[in-house]
Amino acid sequence: MSKFRKKKKGFPAISTASLPDIVFMLLFFFMVTTVMRETTLKIQKPQLPFATEVKKLERKSLVSYIYVGKVKGQGGDKIQLNDRISDVKDIKYFIFAERDTHSEDEIPLLTTSIKADIETNVGTITDIKEELRNVNALKINYSTLTGDVMKNISK
């Protein structure tokens, strides 16, 4: 009699068979959205300013980045091109190097994105712009976050 009577004790374990599926789903999401940073920052991570009238940068391969910010323990604004802290005068070589990697007809489309810290002096930015004008790299983009502009000022 008792042979067929099963003992019911405790809750049945929740099946974790679909756990790998869920994890894979997340994994693929992050694999697809992830952007590997091409350069390691030598300067302190710039706190970008906020703006509302933003445009999205379209073709990423056509964008070159100039970082402007501070270095710990040193005064003044520093410019980082690729992996090095550089001088304003190096910008033209940086632009030429960028142009070399693109075909002739893409050169007018090249955009320079300036990722500058909110507390940078405008003078530094002007020097960069002047240098870019000298080599005819005219399309620029001031990299910003989307948000209220008043946040730039309250300090």
Place this chain on the structure above:
Amino acid sequence: MARRDLPEINAGSMADIAFLLLIFFLVTTTMDTDKGISRKLPEKQDDIDPPILKEKNVFIVTVNRNNDILVEGDYFMTVDKLREEAIKFIDNGGGFGNPIDGADPAECDWCEGAKDPKSSDHPNKAVISLESDRGTSYGTYIAVQNELVGAYTFLRNRLSEKLYDISYTQMIKDNKNHPSLKLKDQITNIKKKYPQIISEAEPTK
């Protein structure tokens, strides 16, 4: 003959492997912001006399090293008022504009401004001049730029909604997804009616 089943591979550790990868990507991922204010720098020119502009057609915004904003060299202003003031200036339409497509100079019949003869004549004559100091902070500079671009966007949107029942921003978006000649023409038309003329002076030292 005896049936021999292949032993099934244990997939129990699959989740662990996937988790490991997941955590790797979670840590390395940076949701990069690729947005910003796009500007085009003027081309380098040698010895070209700057065109002579009437004073009333120039809206001078000066930002000093203490991040104060001075408008028309006359009164101080906070950033949040700037957009409104710029709109008033651009949209004034107090006189005749530059000829469009070879036609005679005409009044701005799409402007809704005060038509004050002391302010700008026409959107295509109205120049916004931005003067900054080398010591101005970048945040303020971007805020001012943003407000000035915002003023143009507002006017373009308003006109576009009146003419085509669709905002200018939306038109740009649509044109990107489904480019068409009609949209392109409409965009050029709006751009011609409210050309964005922002001039930046060399900063003071």
